[in-house]
Amino acid sequence: SDSASNASSSWKKANYHNIYKDIADLLEDEDYDDGSYGPVFVRLAWHASGTFDKKTKTGGSDGATIRFAPESGHGANAGLDVARERLEPLKKKYPHISYGDLYTLAGVVAVQELGGPTIRWRPGRQDNKVAVDCTPDGRLPDAAQGSDHVRSIFYRMGFNDQEITALAGAHALGRCHSNRSGFEGPWNASPTAFTNFFFTELLNNTWVPKKWNGPFQYVDKESGQFMMLPADMVFRTDPQFRKYSEIYAADQDAFFADFAKAFTKLLELGVQFPEDAPVYEFKTLE
Ligand code: CCH
Incomplete structure (x- = not known):
């Protein structure tokens, strides 16, 4: 239907170069941690994606289930509300980007702007409108184990x-x-x-x-x-x-x-990209 195709092509209306710049502007804050939100943005991108299970094809950044309870409250995700709140004004400013794209792009911006490699990234993740398909607790690694x-x-x-x-x-x-x-x-x-x-x-x-x-x-x-x-x-x-x-x-x-290769793969786990979604390689800001 028209409304379904409108919803699924919303990603085309966002200017990802502008969003990249605006995320980069959110990184620095001398009062936060070591002076940058970059590390916690990378952790958000990873935890939004690393729930994927290849057998059942569940989890991953498509749907952006990390923002809903119970997944948001899983022990492994403690503190990631800080990163999501920091990014929320950009979701208001650029309503056409999905949360799944915003959270993964924030990880890309952080890696690049903190001096890391260029990360190939594609838009087109679709958000779940309500808290469905949250992954069960225990999909992310337990730091106490071997x-x-x-x-x-x-x-x-x-x-x-x-x-x-x-x-x-x-x-x-x-x-x-x-x-x-x-x-x-x-x-x-x-x-x-x-x-x-x-x-x-x-x-x-x-x-x-x-x-x-x-x-x-x-x-x-x-x-x-x-x-x-x-x-x-x-x-x-x-x-x-x-x-x-x-x-x-x-x-x-x-x-x-x-x-760079493994991080792109991580951020794309389980994502059904639209066929016409372009691959971006963003230039790092000066
Ligand atoms: Fe991690 N990570 N991570 N991690 N992680 C923590 C913090 C960061 C594990 C456990 C922890 C990856 C893999 C693993 C980041 C990126 C990645 C913390 C501290 C724990 C615990 C959280 C806190 O207290 O704030 C374990 C276990 C594994 C694998 O076995 C992978 C993969 C990535 C990304 C590619 C980043 C960045 C942080 C720092 C976050 C911050 O707020 O500074």
């Missing part, structure tokens, strides 16, 4: 060990918050720069259990300032993962190339 768990979560999405390792490199960005996940601290000294430092810190430091009342995590022995989650440590201890960690620690360009 390599079997990490593999089973990411294999369910359709990723291999190389792609999983590349994606894990996003932990160069941002920090853990004791009032969100319960864990605490940044992974390195430049949490607002997209680098290969997740791998260099992981392989080059001595990691010891953090002495505190919080959940079990690691702290670097020398400075005591940086952290690793139990689920991060598998990229050092598991031989298949470590193979790629060593490559990415030695070669930032290799990391950037592999991350």
Whole structure:
């Protein structure tokens, strides 16, 4: 019908270059965390997408179910309301972009503007109007667990060990918050720069259990300032993962190339794109 085709072609009316610029303008805020919303935008894009299950073809960023209860309240999503509220004025300003496109594009803008690789991105995700098709709790990884768990979560999405390792490199960005996940601290000294430092810190430091009342995590022995989650440590201890960690620690360009591919794949899991949806490669702002 006409109304169905109007609804499904709404994405064509949005100017994604303008939206890219406006998201970029929302990144900096000296009063928030380390001065940037970029890391939490990347986490929002990932959690909106990483619920995909390739067997049942459920989950993923199409539908933008992350904004509805119960999915918004899943433990793994604690704190992501902060990112969604920061982006909400842009949904008002550009009503033709879907939430699924807005949240994934915010991750792309953040990676690029914080110095990472160019991420190919397509529009056309369709929002669910009401809270249907929320994914069950437990689809996102549990940071307290090890390599079997990490593999089973990411294999369910359709990723291999190389792609999983590349994606894990996003932990160069941002920090853990004791009032969100319960864990605490940044992974390195430049949490607002997209680098290969997740791998260099992981392989080059001595990691010891953090002495505190919080959940079990690691702290670097020398400075005591940086952290690793139990689920991060598998990229050092598991031989298949470590193979790629060593490559990415030695070669930032290799990391950037592999991350860009895997991140686009993540953001597109389960999405039924319109046939005429163009692929964008946005230029980073000066
Ligand atoms: Fe992550 N991540 N992540 N992560 N994550 C956390 C924070 C960020 C796991 C657990 C956590 C990916 C994979 C995993 C980011 C991007 C990605 C936190 C702290 C936990 C816990 C949350 C808090 O307290 O605020 C686990 C487990 C896995 C895999 O096994 C992948 C994949 C990506 C993206 C490609 C980013 C960025 C952050 C920082 C957020 C911030 O607010 O600074």
